[in-house]
Amino acid sequence: MMQPDKHPHVRGFGMASARSRARLIARLEQLGIRDERVLEAMNRVPRHMFVDEAMTSRAYDDTALPIGYGQTISQPYIVAQMTSLLLADGVPDHVLEIGTGSGYQAAVLAELVATVYTVERIKPLYDQARRRFAELGYRNIRPREARDDVLGLPSYGPFDVILVTAGAEALPTSLYEQMAEQGRMIVPVGASGGGQRLVVVRRQGQSFQREDLDPVSFVPLIEGHD
Numbered sequence: 244m245m246q247p248d249k250h251p252h253v254r255g256f257g258m259a260s261a262r263s264r265a266r267l268i269a270r271l272e273q274l275g276i277r278d279e280r281v282l283e284a285m286n287r288v289p290r291h292m293f294v295d296e297a298m299t300s301r302a303y304d305d306t307a308l309p310i311g312y313g314q315t316i317s318q319p320y321i322v323a324q325m326t327s328l329l330l331a332d333g334v335p336d337h338v339l340e341i342g343t344g345s346g347y348q349a350a351v352l353a354e355l356v357a358t359v360y361t362v363e364r365i366k367p368l369y370d371q372a373r374r375r376f377a378e379l380g381y382r383n384i385r386p387r388e389a390r391d392d393v394l395g396l397p398s399y400g401p402f403d404v405i406l407v408t409a410g411a412e413a414l415p416t417s418l419y420e421q422m423a424e425q426g427r428m429i430v431p432v433g434a435s436g437g438g439q440r441l442v443v444v445r446r447q448g449q450s451f452q453r454e455d456l457d458p459v460s461f462v463p464l465i466e467g468h469d
């Protein structure tokens with residue numbers, strides 16, 4: 244868990260980015276994000292460091308932005324919503340994110356929980372995110388390159404929460420065994436053309452309860468060989 248002064252080299256970006264970030268946080272509050280822990284964490288993470296330089300001026304707009312390879316950095320409102328869900332039943336310890344992408348969501352999580360594992364299948368995105376975590380001093384993020392034959396990170400589980408930041412066509416039940424006994428999974432489910440919804444699965448022992456929430460729109464989760 245980190246404080247703003249842990250990002251000394253970011254200070255150089257000055258007041259402009261701090262002001263834009265504060266405006267974004269105010270916007271998220273207007274949109275109904277109430278969890279102060281989430282708002283504070285997002286106020287600490289320099290989102291402009293997670294997008295290409297050409298996109299810097301839009302880094303604090305509440306929109307998804309392209310990050311190359313047909314992928315996107317998620318919309319801040321969605322990051323806030325997923326992070327609020329992740330904290331809703333108490334602060335988890337051991338979290339897995341599937342779909343590192345830019346690394347932004349992982350950085351927000353790292354402000355709030357003890358250890359964040361994050362997996363990415365596109366090597367250049369994985370390399371770039373790793374570099375960003377190192378530059379920003381996030382020592383509690385464990386980035387891993389995804390294998391295409393198995394979803395998640397079975398050898399590092401089970402996880403208190405699994406956060407999937409890519410859209411699965413159907414509920415990825417293969418991840419159930421990587422959930423802790425009282426664990427949760429937060430995952431966008433449905434066809435990527437439309438009709439995706441955020442789904443929360445709660446595990447209690449061998450019982451798995453599914454709850455469908457708001458409509459969302461994520462790039463596809465790739466399962467198996469392609």
Ligand code: SAH
Nearest residue numbers: 316342344345347348363364389408464465
């Ligand atoms: N959380 C990211 C947004 C991710 S976009 C952020 O904050 O920027 C979704 C990402 O999931 C893409 O980078 C995509 O390559 C990755 N992805 C898709 N299927 C995957 C899989 N099976 N394992 C790991 N990563 C996957």
